[in-house]
Amino acid sequence: MQDIKITIIDREGEEHLVDAPTDMNLNVMEIVRSYELAPEGTIGICGGMAMCASCQCYVLSDHELPEKSDEEEAMLAEAFYVKDNSRLGCQIRITPQLDGLKVQLAPES
Amino acid sequence: MINTDILIIGAGPTGLFTVFEAGLLKLKCHLIDALPQAGGQCSEIYPKKPIYDIPAFPEILAGELVDNLMKQIEPFQPGFTLGERAETIDKQEDGTFIVTTNKGTKHRAPVVAIAGGLGSFEPRKPPIADIVKYEEHGVEYIIRDPEMYRDKDVVIAGGGDSALDWSIFLTDVAKSVTLIHRRNEFRGALDSVEKVQELKNLGKIELITPAEVVDIIGAEKVEAVSVKRNGDIFNRPCDHFIPLFGLAPKLGPIANWGLEIEKNAIKVDNSLDYQTNIPGIYAIGDVNTYPGKLKLILCGFHEATLMCQSAYQRIHPDKRYVMKYTTVGGVEGFDGSKKEAPKAVVKAIE
Helix, strand or coil: CCCEEEEEECCCCCEEEEEECCCCCCEHHHHHHHCCCCCCCCCCCCCCCCCCCCCEEEECCCCCCCCCCHHHHHHHHCCCCCCCCEEEHHHCECCHHHCCCEEEECCCC | CEECCEEEECCCHHHHHHHHHHHHCCCCEEEEECCCCCCCHHHHCCCCCEECCECCECCEEHHHHHHHHHHHHHHHCCEEEECCCEEEEEECCCCCEEEEECCCCEEEECEEEECCCCCEEEECCCCCCCHHHHECCCECCCCCCHHHHCCCEEEEECCCHHHHHHHHHHCCCCCEEEEECCCCCCCCCHHHHHHHHHHHHCCCEEEECCEEEEEEECCCCCCEEEEEECCEEEEEECCEEEECCCEEEECHHHHHCCCCEECCEEECECCCCCECCCCCEEECHHHEECCCCCCCHHHHHHHHHHHHHHHHHHHCCCCCCCCCCHHHHCEECCCCCEECCCCCCCCCCC
16 A cells, blocks of 8 residues: 655644555654654643543645544533634554645644 | 651552552552542542453553552552652752652652653633632632632533532532533533533523633732533623633653653653662653553553662662462461462362
């Protein structure tokens, strides 16, 4: 399977265009960590179980994303700096359909 | 003063297993943890989640893993200082360390093992302007003494168990309880949600959803909160505002202990014994970093095991020792218990 390109705007506002593999069951939070676009310990604290909101991001492109699970909805309801386009990065799995995805990391809280 | 051989900071899986490995070497342990219970993240964040990569456990719930570890270390009678955060460390002339918690409890040990995971769990503070100004003046993130709220008007924010449970509890204490949450749905335990519904129907809890507190009003202390619902903003007079948005780990005071920090973690010598740049202070589990580090429970167990051998040498520099297998030596508890393999029965064939 092919890699896709996604754009991640880090918490300092810098834009990064990165390659993301579609065959390793990775998610957006893990891509951020693999490229070290946010300091360790400030993202993916719960490991990707939708049980913290440290990977909250704003989806800037109009890709069709998987529906939010109840767990993600609940977590976002208690997160800070939430907007209409907020998602938890750990709940967005990298698939070929997401080529060109653009997200911005929400502030650390 | 609490005296011990190895003072462990952090009572998560790695810290707990350290007690076992130290116990085999006849070293006593005491653990400090900021949370009120042992287990670290496993108990606090995901007790009901299954873990699949603990060797020889095809599947185990995080909560069960902690229960099993507690059972495994029981013979070694560890001491616990729970609900207190390790704040300062002072090296003594005799080479021991004194670690003092935020509540002033002092612990002395020749070896300190930091097994603090991602740090101590601190309440998450909502990004409301000037909220810090009102801390201790009507804003509390943790309820320490419910009596504080007697006959007061209280506003609680949040949608999880603690928001629900405290709203229920305070209806018997406070003059009024208002619960504010961004959604109509609550993620807390079902019976808590039902109880809040019942109290709402009885007029004992006022529920404001979907809404959020966007501002705090008051000269010296909290006098009201500003609530935003469906685009409208209105003031809700109150004496206390209690945001209960769960806990998040922060490295906290250990970041100022003079330890070498990299990527929010403590650098250790992984080629030898997971010791930090300060001899006698080790860092094991998720809190440490070294080339190739993986934050896995099983790696924490390994690190704890090697660290204890080094700690033994440090505590007993003149004693020779080789590691004994538990299948051979059994487990001799400090409580007088002894577990060992049953002796084989040798029988002749006539």
